[in-house]
Amino acid sequence: MMSLVGPVRRAAPVASRIVAALFGGYALAALGSVAALALPMSKPQAVLTGMLASFAIYAAAVVWVFAARSALRAWAGLLAAAAPLLLAAWSVW
Amino acid sequence: MHLLSFALCLAAFAALALATERQQHDLFGRPLPQAATHLLRIAGTGVMLLVLGVLLDWQGWGLGLVMFSGHTSLAAGVVFCAAIGLASARRRGKPAAISPASRRV
Amino acid sequence: MTTDNVKRERAQRPAGRGIRQSMSGLHIWAGLLMGWILYAMFLTGTVSYFKDELSQWMRPELAHQAELPDPALVAQRVADELGAIAPGSPQWSMRLPDGRTNSVYAFWRMAPGEAGAAPGRRAFGEAAFDPTTGGKVTARETLGGDFFYRFHFQFHYMPVLWGRWIAGAAAMFMLVAIVSGVITHKKIFIDFFTFRGGKGQRSWLDAHNALSVFGLPFHAMITYTGLVTLMALYMPWGERTAITTPAERQQLTAELNAFIQPGKPGGQTAPLASVADMVRQAQERWGQDAVGRVTATNSGDSTARVAVARGEAGRVSMSPQYMLFDGPTGRLLETREGVGAAAETRGVLYALHLGRFGDTVTRWLYFLVSLMGTAMVGTGLVMWTVKRRQKLSDPERPHIGFRIVERLNIASIAGLSVAMTAFLWGNRLLPAGMADRGAWEIHLFFAVWALTLAHAVLRPARTAWIEQLWAAAALLALLPVLNAVTTDRPLWHSVAEADWVFAGMDLMCLSLAALHAVLALRTARHRPKPRAVPAKARGGVIGGALEEGRS
Numbered sequence: 194m195m196s197l198v199g200p201v202r203r204a205a206p207v208a209s210r211i212v213a214a215l216f217g218g219y220a221l222a223a224l225g226s227v228a229a230l231a232l233p234m235s236k237p238q239a240v241l242t243g244m245l246a247s248f249a250i251y252a253a254a255v256v257w258v259f260a261a262r263s264a265l266r267a268w269a270g271l272l273a274a275a276a277p278l279l280l281a282a283w284s285v286w
Numbered sequence: 287m288h289l290l291s292f293a294l295c296l297a298a299f300a301a302l303a304l305a306t307e308r309q310q311h312d313l314f315g316r317p318l319p320q321a322a323t324h325l326l327r328i329a330g331t332g333v334m335l336l337v338l339g340v341l342l343d344w345q346g347w348g349l350g351l352v353m354f355s356g357h358t359s360l361a362a363g364v365v366f367c368a369a370i371g372l373a374s375a376r377r378r379g380k381p382a383a384i385s386p387a388s389r390r391v
Numbered sequence: 392m393t394t395d396n397v398k399r400e401r402a403q404r405p406a407g408r409g410i411r412q413s414m415s416g417l418h419i420w421a422g423l424l425m426g427w428i429l430y431a432m433f434l435t436g437t438v439s440y441f442k443d444e445l446s447q448w449m450r451p452e453l454a455h456q457a458e459l460p461d462p463a464l465v466a467q468r469v470a471d472e473l474g475a476i477a478p479g480s481p482q483w484s485m486r487l488p489d490g491r492t493n494s495v496y497a498f499w500r501m502a503p504g505e506a507g508a509a510p511g512r513r514a515f516g517e518a519a520f521d522p523t524t525g526g527k528v529t530a531r532e533t534l535g536g537d538f539f540y541r542f543h544f545q546f547h548y549m550p551v552l553w554g555r556w557i558a559g560a561a562a563m564f565m566l567v568a569i570v571s572g573v574i575t576h577k578k579i580f581i582d583f584f585t586f587r588g589g590k591g592q593r594s595w596l597d598a599h600n601a602l603s604v605f606g607l608p609f610h611a612m613i614t615y616t617g618l619v620t621l622m623a624l625y626m627p628w629g630e631r632t633a634i635t636t637p638a639e640r641q642q643l644t645a646e647l648n649a650f651i652q653p654g655k656p657g658g659q660t661a662p663l664a665s666v667a668d669m670v671r672q673a674q675e676r677w678g679q680d681a682v683g684r685v686t687a688t689n690s691g692d693s694t695a696r697v698a699v700a701r702g703e704a705g706r707v708s709m710s711p712q713y714m715l716f717d718g719p720t721g722r723l724l725e726t727r728e729g730v731g732a733a734a735e736t737r738g739v740l741y742a743l744h745l746g747r748f749g750d751t752v753t754r755w756l757y758f759l760v761s762l763m764g765t766a767m768v769g770t771g772l773v774m775w776t777v778k779r780r781q782k783l784s785d786p787e788r789p790h791i792g793f794r795i796v797e798r799l800n801i802a803s804i805a806g807l808s809v810a811m812t813a814f815l816w817g818n819r820l821l822p823a824g825m826a827d828r829g830a831w832e833i834h835l836f837f838a839v840w841a842l843t844l845a846h847a848v849l850r851p852a853r854t855a856w857i858e859q860l861w862a863a864a865a866l867l868a869l870l871p872v873l874n875a876v877t878t879d880r881p882l883w884h885s886v887a888e889a890d891w892v893f894a895g896m897d898l899m900c901l902s903l904a905a906l907h908a909v910l911a912l913r914t915a916r917h918r919p920k921p922r923a924v925p926a927k928a929r930g931g932v933i934g935g936a937l938e939e940g941r942s
Contacts, residue, residue: 240633241643243626244629248626252566359608
């Protein structure tokens with residue numbers, strides 16, 4: 194049992210980043226695509242704008258997650274980016 | 287028009303390639319004077335901009351930009367392969383010569 | 392405690408050196424995990440730029456068309472035929488022939504309650520029609536070049552949605568690989584024309600870099616636009632939130648394509664007015680060869696509508712431009728030529744991916760740069776094994792991960808060439824009257840591909856590469872011979888008739904055969920450097936590793 198603790202401890206930050214990148218990144222992009230509805234344009238155009246931009250958000254999130262100095266900072270960054278998007282999305286829910 | 291554009295792109299990239307220290311070593315065995323390198327860079331960039339202008343004028347923004355991108359990508363690749371070919375031909379011709387390339391490894 | 396120190400150190404790398412290394416690691420993993428799928432997507436996508444020509448080649452019974460038939464008459468003929476074979480169909484749509492196709496592809500929705508629509512399958516029919524007679528083409532049943540095209544974004548043997556999701560995931564990995572690759576290789580312009588030949592790992596790195604950098608605008612564009620083509624599937628959340636009523640849905644759809652929703656049929660039959668006249672009006676507006684598609688809803692009913700849509704050539708956008716006519720009277724109801732800014736952006740990005748707007752030279756540019764992209768993915772995959780081989784503690788018995796990558800590389804790269812060529816061989820050899828012939832051509836493709844995987848596992852790795860590359864070279868070189876023997880359109884005939892589709896195919900096969908032969912020869916000639924001295928003692932390797940870390 195003790196012999197597992199070391200390897201798991203070492204793998205945890207990487208695993209955490211992978212989760213942040215794959216799922217956190219997608220969630221951020223999806224959030225962004227909904228937040229786009231708050232833009233000053235007609236609904237169809239806003240919907241399309243949100244979709245178009247989402248992949249850039251996703252890619253940027255993934256790069257951030259692995260560039261951040263620690264897994265904790267990675268998650269913090271995602272949450273920090275999500276906050277304004279959440280606000281915008283809330284306003285059009 | 288396509289042929290002309292491509293030929294000009296080839297010339298432009300050849301000039302830019304010659305302006306790099308690496309190729310100068312491989313082809314001439316020594317670096318070219320600064321002035322020559324500057325001239326090559328300016329000429330290469332200038333010709334590429336000329337091609338861009340020609341294509342935009344001929345086909346408009348959308349098609350023109352796409353064609354420019356395609357021509358430059360392909361021309362860069364061709365010049366690159368030519369540089370490799372020339373360099374390896376030179377190396378085969380002079381088996382005893384120590385090219386700077388092998389020393390850098 | 393040492394573990395805490397190690398953790399702290401690893402957790403706080405100095406920022407400057409850290410990002411290049413972390414991006415390098417990200418690039419390698421993103422590329423490797425999806426590399427084999429991406430290679431297949433890239434190669435089938437590359438080939439798809441000539442899918443219409445490929446489809447022509449795969450239906451040799453259809454004569455070469457020296458002149459384009461009058462689109463208006465063609466539309467009328469096929470419209471009449473569709474009225475006969477699919478009466479009461481709520482919607483049919485045909486694609487008019489252009490300089491690259493010699494048949495009219497049409498599909499139609501089955502009328503409600505019509506027998507023949509198997510549960511779980513889409514209830515529509517499709518067929519290719521002869522432009523001169525309007526009847527279904529009498530040529531061998533085959534999916535043609537459309538097999539590679541569809542495989543490219545939805546694969547096969549699985550529900551199309553799964554395939555599209557996998558393709559989307561792969562594309563996302565590709566996008567990350569591109570961005571991380573650019574960040575890692577910041578010295579792009581300094582190293583622009585550098586190549587170190589014959590130096591094992593460095594040569595592969597330089598080749599990979601060159602292919603990536605020269606085609607960077609294309610690779611970045613094609614990846615992002617690929618995601619855009621299916622963005623409604625991947626990111627539906629905005630649409631789900633904002634579009635709640637059918638009217639809103641119709642408003643959105645109208646920004647994206649020229650489909651007109653069939654209304655409820657009125658029940659009174661009314662023959663369709665002259666479709667040829669409608670097409671002529673469109674030709675007057677956009678140009679003789681600018682009409683692309685004719686779609687009709689509730690054809691034969693009093694509520695019928697016909698939309699004549701502009702073709703894709705000459706405009707870098709897929710946003711809908713169409714003229715809507717009343718079916719029974721032929722009266723022009725509406726001309727739609729503009730969409731909103733975001734929709735137009737999406738239209739442009741979509742068009743950039745499909746590349747249908749270009750002239751022949753532009754199409755060839757697309758093809759060649761896309762081929763560079765394919766080679767970029769391939770060299771990346773091979774480079775992984777070359778690099779890792781240096782680090783193996785015992786080269787004779789590599790660990791399982793290495794072995795898996797090594798064998799998958801062989802089957803995914805060399806094996807795919809063999810399989811794709813086998814598909815074309817199947818097209819020439821399978822009997823014309825065979826049931827489900829089109830499906831069997833595809834089964835053959837996958838069977839051969841599976842065989843190459845088995846071969847890659849059973850043979851020593853280097854031998855497997857060489858044998859498969861030679862197999863591909865041989866199959867490609869002999870394809871024009873097979874064509875000459877099994878059809879009456881050999882190469883010399885095609886050249887004499889200026890039939891550049893057939894001649895081009897034969898010549899392309901010979902060129903690709905030569906390419907594979909060259910690769911086979913180079914692989915055979917390459918001898919991996921013997922490891923006489925253990926790695927630790929050789930300063931050169933450490934020096935090399937440092938240099939690599941810097942680049």
